[in-house]
Amino acid sequence: MKQLILGGARSGKSRLAEQRAQNFGCRVVYIATAQAGDGEMSDRILRHREQRPAEWGLVEEPIALAQVLHEHAADDVCLLVDCLTLWVTNILLADPGVLERELNALYQVLDNLPGELIFVSNEVGWGIVPMGELSRQFQDQAGWLHQRLGEICDRVTLTVAGIPLEIKQPL
Template sequence: MIYLITGGERSGKSSYAENLAKELAENPMYVATARKWDDDFQKRIDRHQKDRDDRWTNIEKEKHLSEIYFSGKVAVIDCVTLWLTNFFVDNKNDVELCLEQAKSEFDGIANQKDTTIIIITNEIGMGVHADTHIGRKFTELQGWMNQYLAKKADTVVLMISGIPATIKGN
């Protein structure tokens, strides 16, 4: 089962995903895709880790999510935007290569047996038009990956001001 939780920044995506995971499993897995860019980002990561109690298994994995064994587990993957950023930086902003690699990694997760994946993404294309060429390229990458994930997902939930609106599935 694949859930895609999407929405704008601070729309309640992570809280919704974490609560769903706790409803579905006693000991869910949390996969953080953030790269530790600087001290401020490390503080953000530390704060998020403290928010989760000891029921959670925490895994930090910047790119190669298919290396994680998900079978028989409920997992939250937070988040696609930070995950794609890692590909984007490492591949020198090559959108096609990033998209190919990210799709392959996701397929490696989706093809594992008996998994429940709750993946969080941002709808960055709903905001202000990016100022820079690089920003516009990343918005394209994010939008295309979101479309791919939504097509593969059993359920897609759009978070709006903390309110979940199911746009695909039950």
């Protein structure tokens, strides 16, 4: 099953994703897209690491998400990707052409991916339209990615104040 968990900052989305991954009862591989660009982000990454079970696998990959999903997916594995909006930021700031290449690669790999897959992402489309071009590109790309994954995923959950709201459930 493929899941997308959306929410605002500190909405409980990562905690929910980790609970669901643990409940599958299979091996979990946590795919982290964050990069520690400053001390505060380093602290955030450390807190996330300390909260996760020690037996979980960890892959840190800021760009080549589709490749990592393909390499680690298996029938008895749950892949937990946290978070897509950081990944979108990373590919927007990379060399030209990386955005389209990596998005296409992601959509292609999802068609035949075995096992369980949970995506975590920030819902960024409820605020004002940003003034800067890069910020607007980010908001647009994240929104289009969420729409596409909403179609592909079997389950879509919005988290608000730590409460999961089911938007789409498996048939």
